[in-house]
Amino acid sequence: MPKKRILPYVLLGLINNKGNLSGYQISQEFKHEIGDFWHASHSQIYPELSRMKDDGWLVDHDEEKSTFYSITEKGHQILRNWMEEPLTDSEEIFSLKLYFINDESDPLLQELLKQELKLKHSKLSYLEGRLKEVFINQKIIQKNYGHYLILTRAIEREKNHIQWLKDKIGHKKDAE
Template sequence: MPKKRILPFIILGIINNHPQITGREITAEFATEIGDFWKASHSQVYPELKRMFNDGWIYDSKSKNNAKERYYTITAQGHEVLNKWLDQLVTDLPIHEDLFSLKLFFIKDQHDERIPQLIARQLILLKKELNYLEQRRQTVFANEKTIQNNYGHYLILTRAISRTQGQIQWLEETQKQLEE
């Protein structure tokens, strides 16, 4: 059995959230909104859009402004496919392909200099991330109505903030213990 494809469902979800979206804008979503959970380059997106169109999940219309540009919108069948996917419960936790953990794993000596170095760097990265996430919560969810109308998005942003804070806290505690 081939590995389950996820990318088409993500693209379908994006199109559902943004009717009349272009391939370029979909690609941009992977660099911003969804960027924290998934990545895809335009060379993946365009062939996928073709397949989805051929399967009747989406339809397209030509732009009046730009000869190449195409606007994609989800079809009734596409809605069905998306909802069927959303209805399926998650069966496994994801694995965290995490270089930080991986490198630590191979360092055996408690007093190896590289442990505090790796932690210090990770803290820098996580604080930058936390800052970015909190910024987004403020700008994207400025009013209560936006929260109610994009509740799932709001939840995962909140969750990401909480998770990042937790990681920072753990690292800072560990950092202190190492100094003793």
């Protein structure tokens, strides 16, 4: 099954959050905040904007020698539908969806955090199982020390992510 294209949703989210944006401004967004966890090239952005306009997700208008894009009502609904899709084991998608939530009281925020927490618990369980299965004694650890370090680093990363998620879920409860 082909991998779902994510770029259209990223573009919708950026335009939704920032308002009217030109293609150049969108490209610049990928060099700043969103570029820390998602990348798209100039050559990917413009054809996607054109497809989205043809699909009725965006409208464009010319202003001072630039074309600016705005999200349509259909685009808003497409974005929200994507945001509400259940998470899979992709931290990138979680990060993107989280990035596009503007309001702390959006019920989708807590849902995303809880879904990610469940995925992270599952991943941690898998990694801890691999550690027990592969590294059954000190001799095996010594012979495969780099692998051991990477696996234990992955376990620590998942534990830290789980704690962060729990803190954010708890933060909402404390604020209520």
